[in-house]
Amino acid sequence: xxxxxxxxxxxxxxxxxxxxxxxxxxxxxxxxxxxxxxxxxxxxxxxxxxxxxxxxxxxxxxxxxxxxxxxxxxxxxxxxxxxxxxxxxxxxxxxxxxxxxxxxxxxxxxxxxxxxxxxxxxxxxxxxxxxxxxxxxxxxxxxxxxxxxxxxxxxxxxxxxxxxxxxxxxxxxxxxxxxxxxxxxxxxxxxxxxxxxxxxxxxxxxxxxxxxxxxxxxxxxxxxxxxxxxxxxxxxxxxxxxxxxxxxxxxxxxxxxxxxxxxxxxxxxxxxxxxxxxxxxxxxxxxxxxxxxxxxxxxxxxxxxxxxxxxxxxxxxxxxxxxxxxxxxxxxxxxxxxxxxxxxxxxxxxxxxxxxxxxxxxxxxxxxxxxxxxxxxxxxxxxxxxxxxxxxxxxxxxxxxxxxxxxxxxxxxxxxxxx
Ligand code: PLP
Numbered sequence: 001x002x003x004x005x006x007x008x009x010x011x012x013x014x015x016x017x018x019x020x021x022x023x024x025x026x027x028x029x030x031x032x033x034x035x036x037x038x039x040x041x042x043x044x045x046x047x048x049x050x051x052x053x054x055x056x057x058x059x060x061x062x063x064x065x066x067x068x069x070x071x072x073x074x075x076x077x078x079x080x081x082x083x084x085x086x087x088x089x090x091x092x093x094x095x096x097x098x099x100x101x102x103x104x105x106x107x108x109x110x111x112x113x114x115x116x117x118x119x120x121x122x123x124x125x126x127x128x129x130x131x132x133x134x135x136x137x138x139x140x141x142x143x144x145x146x147x148x149x150x151x152x153x154x155x156x157x158x159x160x161x162x163x164x165x166x167x168x169x170x171x172x173x174x175x176x177x178x179x180x181x182x183x184x185x186x187x188x189x190x191x192x193x194x195x196x197x198x199x200x201x202x203x204x205x206x207x208x209x210x211x212x213x214x215x216x217x218x219x220x221x222x223x224x225x226x227x228x229x230x231x232x233x234x235x236x237x238x239x240x241x242x243x244x245x246x247x248x249x250x251x252x253x254x255x256x257x258x259x260x261x262x263x264x265x266x267x268x269x270x271x272x273x274x275x276x277x278x279x280x281x282x283x284x285x286x287x288x289x290x291x292x293x294x295x296x297x298x299x300x301x302x303x304x305x306x307x308x309x310x311x312x313x314x315x316x317x318x319x320x321x322x323x324x325x326x327x328x329x330x331x332x333x334x335x336x337x338x339x340x341x342x343x344x345x346x347x348x349x350x351x352x353x354x355x356x357x358x359x360x361x362x363x364x365x366x367x368x369x370x371x372x373x374x375x376x377x378x379x380x381x382x383x384x385x386x387x388x389x390x391x392x393x394x395x396x397x398x399x400x401x402x403x404x405x406x407x408x409x410x411x412x413x414x415x416x417x418x419x
C-alpha cells in the first residue's frame with residue numbers, strides 16, 4: 001500500500017467509527033473545570049458549624065465588620081499563597097470577582113505609582129500567556145483592554161518576549177499569570193521566570209502582575225511543585241507594588257461557596273481597601289469560620305488536597321491511557337501530563353481544533369470551544385483543545401475521550417488527504 005492508500009484506509013476506518021459514535025447518541029460534557037460530586041462530598045464537614053460563632057479574639061462573627069477577613073483563615077492559606085498573613089485578605093466566594101474588581105479599581109482610581117487612572121490612558125494592554133484562561137480574557141475584553149498573546153514555554157511565559165514588550169511600551173499595564181499548574185497546560189513557572197518577572201524593567205510605572213495562584217495546592221503527584229516567592233522577589237528588586245496575588249478555595253471546598261484571597265504590598269492593600277470599604281461592610285465570616293474549623297491548619301489543607309488528588313488522579317490517568325491507546329503512535333496529536341491543576345492540553349494538527357470540537361459536539365461530546373484558550377477566542381493555528389477531566393465519572397470520561405480520539409483521527413486524516 002502506498003502512504004496515500006494507507007492514509008485513505010485510516011480515514012475510512014475513522015469515518016466508520018465516527019458514524020457509530022454518532023449513532024450512540026451520547027450526552028457527555030468535558031467543558032469546564034468543575035469539581036465532581038465526589039470531590040464536593042469531601043468537604044461536607046464544612047456545612048457544620050461547631051461551637052460558638054466567634055473568632056479567636058472573641059469577635060462575634062455573626063455581626064457586621066472584619067473587612068480583612070478572619071486572621072485564622074488567612075493564616076491557613078498564607079504559606080500556600082506565599083503571602084504574609086498581614087498582607088493577605090480573605091474575601092468573598094470568587095477570586096475571579098477580585099481580579100475583575102482589581103481591573104475596575106485601577107481603571108477608575110490611580111494604583112500606587114500610576115501617573116493617571118487607567119481609564120485616562122489612550123490605550124492599555126495586558127500580556128496574555130497562551131494558552132491561558134478564557135475568563136481572564138473576558139475581563140479584558142469587557143473593559144476594552146487590548147490583549148497581547150505571549151507564547152508559553154515549559155518554564156512559563158517566554159520571558160524574552162515579555163521583557164521586550166514591557167520595556168518598550170508604557171501601554172502594557174499588566175500580565176496574567178497562573179504560575180502553578182497553569183490553566184490549561186499545567187506549566188509550573190521556573191524560579192528564573194519568577195525572578196525575571198519580579199525584576200524586569202517596565203515602561204509603565206504602574207505595571208501589575210496578576211498572579212492568579214488558583215492551583216497552589218492542587219497537586220496530582222506525591223511531589224508538590226514549589227514556585228519562587230514572587231512578592232518577596234519583587235520587593236527585593238525594588239518593585240514592592242508590582243504583584244497582586246489571588247487565591248481561591250473554590251476547588252478545595254465548594255466551588256461557589258468557598259473563600260477567595262487577595263494579597264499584595266501594604267501600599268496596594270491600602271489602595272484596595274479604600275475601595276472595598278465603600279463596597280461592603282465585610283465578607284461572610286461565618287463561612288470563613290467554617291473553613292477554619294474544617295481545614296484546621298496548613299497541614300489540614302494538605303491532607304484535604306491529598307484526598308482530592310486520590311479522586312481526580314485516576315481521571316487524568318484515564319485520559320492519558322485512552323489517548324495513548326488510540327492516538328499514541330499516530331502522530332496526529334500530543335497532550336500534556338500535568339503534575340497538578342485541572343486541565344490537560346491536547347494539541348492537534350494545525351487547522352483541525354475547531355473541526356474536532358464541532359465533530360465531537362455533533363456526537364454529543366461537549367468540549368470547551370476551540371480558541372477559548374487564546375485572547376478574543378482566536379487561535380490562529382487552530383490546534384489547541386482544553387480537556388477538563390475532573391467532573392465526569394470515570395466510565396463516562398473513558399467513553400468521551402475515546403470519542404474525542406475518533407474525531408481527531410477523522411478530522412486529521414481528512415485534512416492530510418484533502419488539505
Ligand atoms: N483562576 C483560574 C486560573 C481558574 O482556572 C479558575 C476556575 O476555573 C478561577 C480562577 C476561578 O476561581 P473562583 O472560583 O475563585 O472565581
